Amino acid sequence: MAFSDRELLARIIKCEAGGEGEIGMKAVATSIMNRVRVPSGEYHRIGQGDIRKIIYQQGQYDCMRSYLGGVANPQTIWANPPEQIHYDIADWALAGNRLYNIGYSLWYFNPYTACPYAFPQNGTGSFQVSILRHCFYNPTALYYKT
Template sequence: MAFSYRELLARIIKCEAGGEGENGMKAVATTIMNRVRVPYGEYQRIGQGDLRKVLYQKGQFDCMRTELGGAPNPQNIWSTVPEEIHYDIADWALAGNRLFTAGYSLWYFNPFAPCPWTFPYTGTGSFQVKVGNHCFYNPTELYAKT
């Protein structure tokens, strides 16, 4: 049986940002839902407004993989059981809310270093904000052509 959107979002929030505090988790949820709702570019074309398609897009979220680099990935959505806070944030994001500081970010990652000004390497995102250990990136004009 497939996870509901609520369950799926709660699990990825915990897996991707469980140690980042409430704002960090909300920023990740905002970014994921921005990908669902973006009206143009790669994520609209591939995701078509479907959370499941956005999350399962190949190579996007480490927590959606059972294997990383040929080794088992113990930190994935199937082994991560959400708590009430993760469901609350999932409900908040599914209701259309967004964390203001994350803006319209479509990407985030933890560089374990200072945030680069552009991400991904294609130059389709520009630095928006750092929340916790994650850097968040808004789409550039170049993203619209993806």
């Protein structure tokens, strides 16, 4: 049985940011929905406004990978069912709400150190803000050419 969009988003919120509190989870949900709503570039072309295509895009979210570095990944959306807070945040994000300090960030990650200025490596994102352990990155002009 396929997950609904709501269930899928709630699961990825829990898996990607479950330990980051409500603000951290809303930040990640905002970033995911930014990819769904971006008007051009790679995520627009691939996702076409479909959250499922964004979440299932290969290589984007560790929680969608059964294996990481050749080792079974214990932290996947399938192994970690969401709780009410994750559904509430998914509903919040799907209704069009967003954290404005995230800007139009399309990427986030936990560098386990200070946030680098650019991410990903190809220079398509520039640092926007740090929320708890995650760094968020807005698209640069180069992204819109992807």
